[in-house]
Structure formats: C-alpha cells, structure tokens
Amino acid sequence: xxxxxxxxxxxxxxxxxxxxxxxxxxSMPVQYTSIKQEHAAVRERAGLxxxxxxxxxxxxxxxxxxxxxxxxSCRVDSLAVGRVRYGLLCNDGGGCVDDVTVYREADDALFLxxxxxxxxxxxxxxxxxxxxxxxxxxxxxxxxxxxxxxPACAALLQALAKEGNATPVxxxxxxxxxxxxxxxxxxxxxxxxYTGADGFEIYTPAGATRTVWDALLxxxxxxxxxxxxxxxxxxxxxxxxxxxxxxxxxxxxSPLEAGLGRFVKRKRGGFIGHEAxxxxxxxxxxxxxxxxxxxxxxxxxxxxxxxxRDQEVGVVTSGAPSPTLGKSIGLGYVPxxxxxxxxxxxxxxxxxxxxxxxxxxxxx
Numbered sequence: 001x002x003x004x005x006x007x008x009x010x011x012x013x014x015x016x017x018x019x020x021x022x023x024x025x026x027s028m029p030v031q032y033t034s035i036k037q038e039h040a041a042v043r044e045r046a047g048l049x050x051x052x053x054x055x056x057x058x059x060x061x062x063x064x065x066x067x068x069x070x071x072x073s074c075r076v077d078s079l080a081v082g083r084v085r086y087g088l089l090c091n092d093g094g095g096c097v098d099d100v101t102v103y104r105e106a107d108d109a110l111f112l113x114x115x116x117x118x119x120x121x122x123x124x125x126x127x128x129x130x131x132x133x134x135x136x137x138x139x140x141x142x143x144x145x146x147x148x149x150x151p152a153c154a155a156l157l158q159a160l161a162k163e164g165n166a167t168p169v170x171x172x173x174x175x176x177x178x179x180x181x182x183x184x185x186x187x188x189x190x191x192x193x194y195t196g197a198d199g200f201e202i203y204t205p206a207g208a209t210r211t212v213w214d215a216l217l218x219x220x221x222x223x224x225x226x227x228x229x230x231x232x233x234x235x236x237x238x239x240x241x242x243x244x245x246x247x248x249x250x251x252x253x254s255p256l257e258a259g260l261g262r263f264v265k266r267k268r269g270g271f272i273g274h275e276a277x278x279x280x281x282x283x284x285x286x287x288x289x290x291x292x293x294x295x296x297x298x299x300x301x302x303x304x305x306x307x308x309r310d311q312e313v314g315v316v317t318s319g320a321p322s323p324t325l326g327k328s329i330g331l332g333y334v335p336x337x338x339x340x341x342x343x344x345x346x347x348x349x350x351x352x353x354x355x356x357x358x359x360x361x362x363x364x
Contacts, residue, residue, distance in 0.1 A: 007052035008144045008209040024116035026053040029229040038232035039323045045224035046150035055119035056143045058111040060135035067134040073264045079104045084175045088255050090273025094280050095251040098122050115245045144209025149199035152223040160219045183215035196240025235320050241361035247317040258289050287333040291361035296354035300330035305348035324364050
C-alpha cells in the first residue's frame with residue numbers, strides 16, 4: 001500500500017484533532033469540529049484551509065508567455081503582471097486536462113496553480129507540449145498554500161501582513177496578487193477564492209507554512225477565525241456552483257458543456273483543443289451542466305442518476321445539503337432540453353425517484 005503524502009501542516013492538523021482522510025494521494029483534514037460549523041464560520045466570519053496539496057508549475061524565460069498561451073484556454077499575453085486569470089488545459093479531443101489559475105509574475109515569468117490529483121499528469125502533459133526554452137519547473141513540494149476565506153479575512157490579514165507593499169493587503173483587488181511579509185515570511189498573496197466568499201490565497205515557502213498558519217490562527221481568534229477542512233470547502237464551493245475536477249470536469253468534458261465558455265478564447269483560438277471544442281459545439285451539445293434543488297426528501301450524491309419521466313437521462317456530479325439554504329442541492333449533466341430553470345426532474349436515489357427542480361446558479 002502506497003503511503004499517503006503529507007502537507008507541511010500534517011502535525012498541526014493532528015494536534016487540532018482533525019479527522020484525516022485520503023484525498024488526491026494526501027492525508028488531509030476533512031473536518032475539525034463539524035462541516036456545518038466550519039461552513040458557517042466562512043460564511044459569517046472567516047475560515048482557514050490548508051490547500052498545500054495543490055500544485056504550482058512555473059514557466060520562465062523568453063518562451064514562457066507564448067507557451068502558456070498555447071497551453072491554456074484563456075488569454076495570457078494580455079494578462080498584466082500581478083494579475084490572475086482562470087483557464088483550462090484542454091486535450092486534443094476538447095476535453096479538460098485540468099482547470100487552473102494563471103499567475104503573471106513578470107514579463108517572462110508565470111505559474112499555474114493546478115489541482116492536487118493532477119500534478120503528475122499536468123507536468124507530463126505540459127512538458128510534452130512545451131519547448132525547451134519555456135523553463136518549466138514543478139515547485140509543488142517546495143510551496144505551502146493556505147486559503148483564508150470569509151468576510152472578516154481582509155481585516156484579519158491586514159493586521160498580520162507587514163506594510164511595505166504599495167497596496168495594503170486588505171485593499172488588494174480581486175484576481176490580483178502581490179508579495180507581502182506575513183509572520184516574517186516572504187509570501188505571495190492573491191485574492192480569488194473558491195468558496196463564494198471573499199478570500200485570499202497565501203503561498204509560502206514550505207518550511208514557513210506552519211509559522212504562517214499558527215500566526216493567522218492567533219491573530220484571527222478575535223475575528224472568529226476557525227480552521228476548516230475539505231468537507232466545508234466542498235459544501236462552500238457547491239453553493240457557489242464552482243466546478244471540481246473529477247466531478248464537473250474531466251478528460252472527456254468540453255468547457256462549453258460545463259458552462260465555462262467565458263474562459264475560452266473562442267475567436268482567437270491558438271490553444272491545444274480549440275479546434276475540437278469548436279467542432280463539438282458545431283455538432284451540437286449532448287449535455288449541459290445544471291444546478292438543482294431537491295424538492296422531495298433525500299440527498300443527491302455524485303453518480304446518482306437524473307431522470308425525466310420514466311427515463312434516466314443524466315448524472316449527478318456533486319450534491320450535498322446546503323448549510324446556508326437548509327435544503328439539498330446539486331450539480332449534474334442533462335440533455336440541453338432539460339436545462340431550463342424551473343424544469344422538474346427526478347434524482348434516482350437507491351432505485352427511487354425523488355423530485356427535484358432545475359434552478360439558477362450560483363445557489364448562494
């Protein structure tokens with residue numbers, strides 16, 4: 001049996017009494033107290049997540065920008081230094097290799113933040129398609145990553161980050177980043193978020209991650225900051241209807257099917273998979289991602305069927321009770337004719353059809 005990888009915060013999680021589970025080959029905290037309590041903390045105050053299992057793939061040199069432009073679905077040459085943009089790596093068939101965030105560090109330097117389960121796959125795919133002068137380097141194990149999320153997080157981080165940057169960290173704009181000294185460590189701080197709440201990502205040297213984590217929890221205590229695990233992260237991103245690779249996205253799914261067309265440079269093209277994506281669109285989509293709310297009793301789970309009348313026509317990709325709404329919600333793929341909000345559908349739960357209805361997303 002392969003031993004699970006550990007983030008730099010493994011001992012901290014154990015000391016806090018977290019329930020540890022396997023996720024993407026790592027031993028990760030799923031919860032410390034309860035998912036509902038940690039979810040509420042993020043919605044109402046602030047939560048701190050260890051996401052050091054995610055990967056960072058860097059590009060440097062004269063071919064860095066043109067290489068990443070060809071690899072990802074979003075515009076890169078127009079991305080200003082200090083800005084972040086969401087995009088997708090796509091394969092020759094128009095499916096999603098991964099969804100990523102692109103950081104422009106300098107005119108000739110960028111990095112991609114990639115999903116933990118895909119690090120090895122992404123590195124292999126990138127190196128296969130990148131020229132020698134693209135300066136590709138996987139710095140995943142050398143980097144720690146914390147996600148500070150919730151309405152109190154700006155004031156909390158402002159209290160800890162040392163002044164000196166032209167922009168105070170609390171005033172950092174959405175999808176922007178800069179370097180700040182946090183707990184005496186040189187950190188890259190961005191403001192994107194994966195919870196539907198205001199949020200910051202704090203990239204640290206791996207060896208400094210515990211110091212930054214402890215300092216954030218200490219300064220955040222008066223603000224109601226709580227450590228939060230993967231369970232709350234999943235219910236939060238589901239309420240925001242944000243895709244999770246391996247659920248809403250995979251190697252066979254087109255970004256257009258997943259409702260991510262705004263992150264695809266369709267007219268410009270020039271990236272791997274573009275022609276296949278357009279060909280699939282011209283042929284006509286066979287499925288579309290929807291959000292739904294349960295009307296009958298039951299919880300939709302990934303893999304459950306979606307039925308229209310007596311026929312099973314789709315599949316649930318994510319589902320859970322929404323702590324904020326007090327009802328069960330989910331995402332799934334159905335034929336486009338069933339994707340209109342208000343449409344009645346059934347979720348097949350243990351061979352029983354339970355009433356649900358298509359709704360607008362995000363849920364919260």
